[in-house]
Amino acid sequence: MRIHLIAVGGAAMHNLAIALHKKGFEVSGSDDVVYEPSKSRLDKYGLLPAEMGWDENRITPDIDAIILGMHARIDNPELLKAQELGLKIYSYPAYIYEQSKDKIRVVIGGSHGKTTITSMILHVLNYHQKDFDYLVGAQLAGFDTMVKITDTAPIMVIEGDEYLASPIDRRPKFHLYHANIAVISGIAWDHINVFPTFADYVEQFAKFIETITPKGTLIYCEVDEELNQTVLKSTADVEKIPYGVPAHEVRNGVTYLLPQQTPLNVFGDHNLMNLNAAKQVCAKLGIAEEGFNEAIASFAGAAKRLELVAAVNQTNIYKDFAHSPSKLKATIHAVKTQFTDRRLVALMELHTFSSLNKQFLKEYSGAMKDADVAMVYIDAKTFEQKKMQPLTEADIKEAFEDDKLLFFDDPTKLETYLKSLNYHQTNLLLMSSGTYAGLDLPKLASELKTN
Template sequence: MRIHFIAIGGSAMHNLAIALHKKGYQITGSDDVIFEPAKSRLDKYGLLPAEMGWNENRISTDLDAVILGMHARIDNPELLKAQELGIKIYSYPEYIYEQSKDKLRVVIGGSHGKTTITSMILHVLNYYNRDFDYLVGAQLAGFETMVKVTEEAPIMIIEGDEYLSSPIDRRPKFHLYKANVAVISGIAWDHINVFPTYADYTSQFDKFIDTITENGTLIYCQVDADLNEIAQNSTVKIRKIGYGIPAHEIINGITYLLPEKTALGVFGDHNLMNLNAAKLVCEESKISAAEFDTAIASFTGAAKRLEVISADEFTNVYKDFAHSPSKLKATIEAVKAQFTDRKLIACIELHTFSSLNKDFLKEYAGAMDKADEAIVFIDLKSFEQKRMEPFSENDVQEAFANPKLKFFNDADKLKAYLLSLNYKNANLLMMSSGNYAGFDLPELAAELPR
């Protein structure tokens, strides 16, 4: 098979390219710019384009297929040439389905927790040396790539997000996988640029349930009232299994799963619900609850999901991918509940299109109320890049309904403020889907005064 990737440098795209290369396919690709770690990974396998930019001469009738990344535009010259020649064009979720259509497909959907649930499942399957393919949205310890596709594996675990598939395919990715077993972790409005109303957004999950194969299984968080209603009202011929928060206790900052009192490396209600979802999926793969508990004890979390940067007797520093209102609130509450005797300093970088939209900003009302010190940072360049009107401190305080909230749009001033605080018996939680304008978080953690 000869396959060309347009926009090969994307997170999922470059991982799929490597996976297909390992499978023996002949892979070429193009992009206008490729950043690390994609650049080094592609170079390692001889897949890095010799030169950046688009060139229609890369497209010929010798190709079996073209895979189109979301980063490409609809007037991309390579795309136009492929369309002119009648070459089959796939989005990457379409091609993942092609690679998995003869396997049992487990698709993890939901507004939050997808990566963690997927990571937990992969960890447990790997613990018991099961053969499986996968697509996950973060780099995991023990897994070289974020995508694996083989001929032999009988099952594929797919993290399925609700964002668009490609510039010419406006369907949400998770609609294309046709799950045999589907998980929905919860629904919280996101992607306002694509789904302008909450009703537009929730309808995507309704449609996702409709894509589950006949007599398949839906595993869903019944604690989410809207999701519970959607699941219960669905008339498709599937089995439905609801889940909630498992029995647990917290002792000296460690969460234990009951009744066996299994010590966990993760914490917080959302992570515990994620764990329950992963357990139900693994039971579908003939892994018992007791076997799951044994394996999950060594799971330390997905990258950037309540990841520990440093920890000592007085202070823990975490980074987390939280950016939407529900994720922000859940992450703050998790850290606060885990360390009730410590002050919590919580800082969120607003970085996504939705979070920088003035109409959407009010969705953050009350999201940081559980933090002892609430801080919001927005890099002014984010507004410039997205051509949006900057917020004032008053805009942010009113939207968050928190007059004590501190606001910064200068990274140096934010760092100076963080270093001015006392961290004895205090935790620092840094949340962003960006990079705090280049902050070195381990270096920051080492400099914090105790």
Template sequence: MRIHFIAIGGSAMHNLAIALHKKGYQITGSDDVIFEPAKSRLDKYGLLPAEMGWDENRISSNLDAVILGMHARIDNSELLKAQELGITIYSYPEYIYEQSKNKLRVVIGGSHGKTTITSMILHVLNYYNRDFDYLVGAQLAGFETMVKVTENAPVMIIEGDEYLSSPIDRRPKFHLYKANVAVISGIAWDHINVFPTYADYTSQFEKFINTIEEAGTLIYCEADADLNEIVSRSEANINKIGYGIPAHEIENGITYLLPEKTALKIFGDHNLMNLNAAKLVCEQLNISTADFDTAIASFTGAAKRLEVISANDSTNVYKDFAHSPSKLKATIDAVKAQFADRKLVACIELHTFSSLNKDFLKEYAGAMDKADHAIVFIDLKSFEQKRMKPFSEEDVQEAFSNPKLKFFNDAVQLKAYLLSLNYQHTNLLMMSSGNYAGFDLPELAVSLKN
């Protein structure tokens, strides 16, 4: 098979390119810019384009297919040439389905927790040396790439998000996988640039349920009232299994699963619900509750999900991917519950299109109320790049309903403020789906005053 990737440098795209290369396919690709770690990974396998930019001469009738990344535009010269030649063009979720249509497909959907649930399932399957393919949205310990596709694996575990598939395919990715076993972890409005109303957004999950294969299984968070309503009125011919928070207790900063008192390396109600979702999926894959608990005890979390940067008897420093209102609140609540005797300094960097939209900003009301020091940072460059009007401190304080909240749009001033605080019996939580304004977090952690 000869396959060309347009916009090969994307997170999922470059991992899929490597996976297909390992499978023996002839892979070429192009992009206008490729960042690390994609650049080094592609170079390692001889897949890094010799020159950046688009060139229609890369496209010929010898190709079996083109896979189109979301980063490309609809007037991309290579895309236009492929269309002119009648070459089959796939989005990457379409091609993932092509690679897995003869396997049992487990698709993890929902506004939050997808990567963690997927990671937990992969961890347990790996623990028991199961043969499986996968697509996950973060780099995991023990897994070289974020995508694996083989001929013989009987099952594929797929993290399925609701964002658009490609510039010429406006369907959400998770609609294309046709799950045999599906998870919906919860619904919290996101991607306002694509789904301008909450109703537009929730309808995507209704459609997702209807894509589940007949007699398949839906595992869903029954603590989510809106999701419960959607599931209850669905007439899809599927099995429906709800889940909530499992029985547990916290002692000396460690969470234990009950009744066997299995010590966990993760914590927080949201992670415990993620764990229950993963356990129910693993039951569908014939892994018992006891075997699941044994394996999950060694799970340390997905990358950037409450990842420990440093820890001592007085202060832990975490980084987390949280950026949406629901994720922000869940992460703060988790750290406060786990360390009830410590104060919390919580800093969120807003940089997604939704979070920089003034109409959407009010969705963050109350999200940081449990933090002892609540901080919002927005790099002025984010507004400039998205051509949006900057917020004032008053805008942010009003939207978050928190007059004590501190707001910064200068990274130097933010760092100075963080370093000025006393961290005796205090944790620091840095949250962003970006790069924290280029902070060296380990260096920052070393510099904190105790």
């Protein structure tokens, strides 16, 4: 098989290129620019394009399939040439389905927790030496790539998000996988640039349920009222399994699953619900509760999901991918309740299109109220890059409904302020899908005052 990937530098796309190369396919790719870590990883496997930019001469009739990344435009010259030649053109989720249609497909959907649930399932399957393929949205310890595709694995575990599949396929990605076992972790409005109303957004999850294979399984979070209503309204021919927060207790900053007293490396109600979703999936795949608990005890968490950057005396520094209102609330609440004897300094970076939209910003009302010191940072250049109207400090305080909230748009002033605080018996939580103002987090951790 000869495969060409247009916009090969994306996180999912470059991992797919590597996975197909490992499978023995002849793989080529193109992009206008490739950043790290994609650049080094593609180069390692001899897949980095020799020249950047688009060239229609790369597209020849002997190519078996074109995989089109979301970064490409509809007038991309390579895409136009492929269409002219009548080649098969797939979005990456469509091609994932093509490669997994004879397997049991486990698809993890929801507005939050997808990567963590998927990571937990992979960890447990790996612990019990099961053969499986996967697609996950973060680099995981013990896994060389974020995508694995083989001919032999009977199972494929897929992190399925609701963003669009490709420039020419405007369906949400998770609609294309046709799950045998599906998870929905919750519904909290996101991607306002694609789904302009909450009703539009909710509809994507209702449609996702309809794509589950007949007699398949839907595992869903019953704590989420909107999701509950969506599941109740569905007439899909599927088994419906609800889940919530499992029985547990917290002792000396460590969470234990009950009744087995299984110690965990993760914490917070949102992570415990993620764990419960993963447990239900693994049960469907033949791993009983005892085997699941044995495996999950060594799960250290997914990258950037409440990831411990440093621990000094009575101070922990965490970084987290949280950027939407629901994720922000859940993450802050988790750290605050896990360490009841410590203050919490919380910084979040408004970075995504939705979070910088003035209409959507009001969704953040009260999102940081549990923090003892709350800060919001915006890189002023972001508005220029996204061609959006800048937000002011007044806009931020009004939306968050928090007069004490601190606002920064200068990274130097932000770093200076962070270093000026005393972190004795205080945790620092950094939340963003961006770069935290370019902060060198390990260096910052070493310079904080903790006594």
